[in-house]
Structure formats: C-alpha cells, structure tokens
Amino acid sequence: MNDQLLMENDTGHIINKRNKCIVRRASKNVTVVLSSYNEETSIGSIILLTRLYADRVIVVDDASSDQTAEIAKKAGAEVIINRTNRGKGASFETGFKAAVHLGADIIVTMDSRGHHNPDDIPRLIDPIITGSADVVNGTRHLNNVNSNIPVYRRVRQTILSRFANKKSDKIKDSQVTFRAFTASTKDIIHLDAQDPAIESEMLADAGKSGLRITEVKIGAYYNFEDPVQDPVKYLFGVLKTVVRDIEANxxxxxxxxxxxxxxxxxxxxxxxxxxxxxxxxxxxxxxxxxxxxxxxxxxxxxxxxxxxxxxxxxxxxxxxx
CATH class of the missing domain: 1.20.58 (Methane Monooxygenase Hydroxylase; Chain G, domain 1)
Structure with missing residues (x-):
C-alpha cells in the first residue's frame, strides 16, 4: 500500500493530497461493504485503512471458520455473519441493504484480501459526489500495477469483460470488485449471479437501467498470501460462467x-x-x-x-x- 498523504481543512473534509480528491463526509455518508471469507490475516488492516475514508465499514462474514468476524469487530466494522456460505453476490446484497438502512449515500465495494488500496476511495467516489456518475468502476488496466496480476486471472478478465461489454457500456475492466454506487441503485443492481459473474452482472444491470457509469484508475495488488488456485479449474469455472451467461442472455x-x-x-x-x-x-x-x-x-x-x-x-x- 502507498503511504497515506492526508490533511484536514477547516470544513472537516479529509483531503488526499496524492489523489487530489476530497471526501466530503459532511454532505455524503460513505459506507464500504466487504464480503469476507476466512480473511483473518488481512481484514483488520483493511478496515483500519478504509475507516480513514469512510463513515462506516460493513463486513459480511460468509460463514468463515477462522477469526475474521472477531477481528473485524475489533477493528471497528459493523459485522454481519452468514450462518452458511452464500457466496459473494449474496453477501454484497446483504451489505447493500444494511448500508442503506444505516443511512449510506454512497456504497463502496472492495476486496478484503488487500488487492485494493483504500487510498483510492476518494478518487473512486469523486464522480458521484460531483454528480457526474451513478456507478463508478475501478479499472486496473490504466495502471502498470496490472502486470502483477497472475496470467490465469488476466485470461479470466479478458473473457468475461468481452461478454460484459456486449451487455453494458464499453468498460475496460468488468471484473473488478472495487466500485462505488449511489444508494439509490440498491433496487436496480441485482446480486443473485454466481460469484465469477457477479461483477459483470452488476455492470450489465446498471447499463440496462440507463445509469451513468464511469471508470477511474486504481491499483491492483497480488501477493503470495493469496490462496493458490488450480488454473485449469479456475478457467473451467470461467467457461461455465460464460455458458450460463449465453443461456440467460x-x-x-x-x-x-x-x-x-x-x-x-x-x-x-x-x-x-x-x-x-x-x-x-x-x-x-x-x-x-x-x-x-x-x-x-x-x-x-x-x-x-x-x-x-x-x-x-x-x-x-x-x-x-
């Protein structure tokens, strides 16, 4: 993660000097939703950094078998625990409902393993705050950090992005979790897709409904703490997602x-x-x-x-x- 360059002005706004964006907490309630499953090694630091830029952090613990929920509570997050593992889509749906219930104006979704830097939140939400977008998609393809992404993940991004772009606006990176939404999109964005397709389906729903979508540059970070996946099984799951997408659409x-x-x-x-x-x-x-x-x-x-x-x-x- 990059060092945080923060200062506070007379109005109480937090200014990120690197991003040159202002988090206008006085006028917009920013709530970050994290879907987590066995993320005890990363969830605490992610929450602490995220709280610098958000009014509230909601963690939906998807039936973890480790100390994810306990660590998240100690770090200052609102924690919702699923009794059974329901997947990322269902967890985000639960988090969205809770965020709106708690008064969120802007809802941000992030990865809970440290793939995204909370330092990018001000840049992500700025188009919504200025009224130029309803949905903001973070893209890794405008940043050279993208080269750190494993090859099989890049193949997945390419395949699913091609199919997503046929259903929504031309989005450079349809498979990123780091996004910002106005709270009013809660009833428009459907979160019932299977996990490999949830990101592209969210954009498809936004595009079909005429929501204003824009993209901003973010970083992506992959390290050796990520769970090792069999590339063959991983890509086979992607192909299954593509088949389901063709069947449905x-x-x-x-x-x-x-x-x-x-x-x-x-x-x-x-x-x-x-x-x-x-x-x-x-x-x-x-x-x-x-x-x-x-x-x-x-x-x-x-x-x-x-x-x-x-x-x-x-x-x-x-x-x-």
Missing amino acids: KPLYFYAVPGFALATCGFYMGLKFLEACILGIENLHFGPILLMVFLSVAGVYMTVTGIVMHSLVEVTQTEAT
Whole structure:
C-alpha cells in the first residue's frame, strides 16, 4: 500500500493530497461493504485503512471458520455473519441493504484480501459526489500495477469483460470488485449471479437501467498470501460462467441454433429413410429410427425453447429501459 498523504481543512473534509480528491463526509455518508471469507490475516488492516475514508465499514462474514468476524469487530466494522456460505453476490446484497438502512449515500465495494488500496476511495467516489456518475468502476488496466496480476486471472478478465461489454457500456475492466454506487441503485443492481459473474452482472444491470457509469484508475495488488488456485479449474469455472451467461442472455444462440441443427439432421434422416423404404433399397432398423426421432423431437423442443426464452429476454429488457 502507498503511504497515506492526508490533511484536514477547516470544513472537516479529509483531503488526499496524492489523489487530489476530497471526501466530503459532511454532505455524503460513505459506507464500504466487504464480503469476507476466512480473511483473518488481512481484514483488520483493511478496515483500519478504509475507516480513514469512510463513515462506516460493513463486513459480511460468509460463514468463515477462522477469526475474521472477531477481528473485524475489533477493528471497528459493523459485522454481519452468514450462518452458511452464500457466496459473494449474496453477501454484497446483504451489505447493500444494511448500508442503506444505516443511512449510506454512497456504497463502496472492495476486496478484503488487500488487492485494493483504500487510498483510492476518494478518487473512486469523486464522480458521484460531483454528480457526474451513478456507478463508478475501478479499472486496473490504466495502471502498470496490472502486470502483477497472475496470467490465469488476466485470461479470466479478458473473457468475461468481452461478454460484459456486449451487455453494458464499453468498460475496460468488468471484473473488478472495487466500485462505488449511489444508494439509490440498491433496487436496480441485482446480486443473485454466481460469484465469477457477479461483477459483470452488476455492470450489465446498471447499463440496462440507463445509469451513468464511469471508470477511474486504481491499483491492483497480488501477493503470495493469496490462496493458490488450480488454473485449469479456475478457467473451467470461467467457461461455465460464460455458458450460463449465453443461456440467460442469448437463448437463441444457446438453444435455437443448435436445436435447429439437430431438427434438420433428424428430418434429413427421416427423408432418407423414407426414400430408402419407398425404393426398397433397405429396411428400417430400430436404432436409426430411434436416433431420427430423438434428433427431431430434441431439435424442435430446443428451437421452441430458444424462441420463447428470447421473447422473454426482449420483454424484460424493454421493461427495464
């Protein structure tokens, strides 16, 4: 983390000299929400640094088995404990509701492992304070610190960002957790996606609803204390996320296109079998008949399903706008 360069002026505002931003606590209540799972080694220092820039820190402990919740309380955070592990999306949803209930004007989400520097909070919230944005996305791609990100994480960011940009504004970094929201977005941003997709889905909801989205430069820090992940399993999870994304948002491609191909194969087989029987070239056998029927029925079913789901998606998007 960079050294903090802070000073307080006569109005009680905290000025970050490095970022050249002002945290106007007198007019805006800034609440930071952290979703944490077994983060006892980092959560305390993150909270202490974050409290320099926020009026309140809410930690949603996602059924940790270590001392995360206890350390968070001692560091001065409001702590909510999930009895079962519900994932990042559900934890953020709980944190958002609590923040609004406690009077937050601006809600900031951050990583609880130290990947983000609380020193960047003033820069992140400044567009909201000045009234130029409803959602501010932190981007690592404008900072050379991005080179520290593991290769398999960069691959994930590239893949998911491409899909996110098809559903929202052209965002350079759709997979970052470090973001700021106006409190009024609580009922617009849906946090029910699976963890690998939660960041991009948040931006997609904001884009569909016409919210003003902007990006600011942040740093990203990765160190050897991060849990080691199998890159193959990690990227396989990303591909599963992409498949779910296509199923939910592009059902014509997911169902109708392959369904039409299967139905075409089934009907073609049926015509060839019928031609063979009429000409007396060969007799129909049970196996080919069964395959023909399966391809035809499955293809028609998938095609109809894709068309119906596409219609529902179109209606939902129209209502959202």
